[in-house]
Amino acid sequence: MRSMLRRAVLALLAGMPACGPALAADPAGLWLTETGSSRVKITPCGRGYCGTIVSAPGKALDTKNPDPALRGRNVVGVxxxxxxxxxxxxxxxxxxxxxxxxxxxxxxxxxxPNALEVSGCVMSVFCKRQTWTRVN
Known part of the structure; x- marks a missing residue:
């Protein structure tokens, strides 16, 4: 009886995947925003990801920044x-x-594979979503 139980457990374990829990897919790369006007480079950052603007139309100044000292900077590189x-x-x-x-x-x-949903929320209730497209 004991050997049958041991074989059953071994058979069950052999059928299980050898990896841990599934992780979220890798969004690293260059992305075109939904409006098509800016590009954002997403890179690994700690245990997650960070995104930096690498191109934007026109002067692309950060004029709405809450810090007056930053309102004259270009958003490229932010x-x-x-x-x-x-x-x-x-x-x-x-x-x-x-x-x-x-x-x-x-x-x-x-x-x-080429679509990234980006969402920003206020109070976790009012959210806006955009779909960004991967740039090859």
Missing amino acids: QILNAPQVDGSGYSGSLYNPNDGKTYSGSLRLTG
């Missing part, structure tokens, strides 16, 4: 995304919007 926490099928953290100068609780998750 980190707008900090998502250090794995959150289900994506990552969560904060998202800075240079269009209004506000920082929101944010999240990102791949919805396809």
Whole structure:
């Protein structure tokens, strides 16, 4: 009886995957924002990801920044995304919007190999979502 039980347990263990829990997909790369006007480079950052604007149209100044000393800077090179926490099928953290100068609780998750859903929320209730497209 004991050997039958041991064989049953071994057979069950052999059929289980050898990896741990599934992690969120890797969003690292260059992304075109939904409006098609800016590009954001997402890179590994701690246990999650950070995103920095690498191109934007026109002068692209950070005129809405709450810090008056930063309102004259160009948004190219500004980190707008900090998502250090794995959150289900994506990552969560904060998202800075240079269009209004506000920082929101944010999240990102791949919805396809070339589609990234980026969400910014106020009080976790009022959210705006955009789909960014991977640049090859």
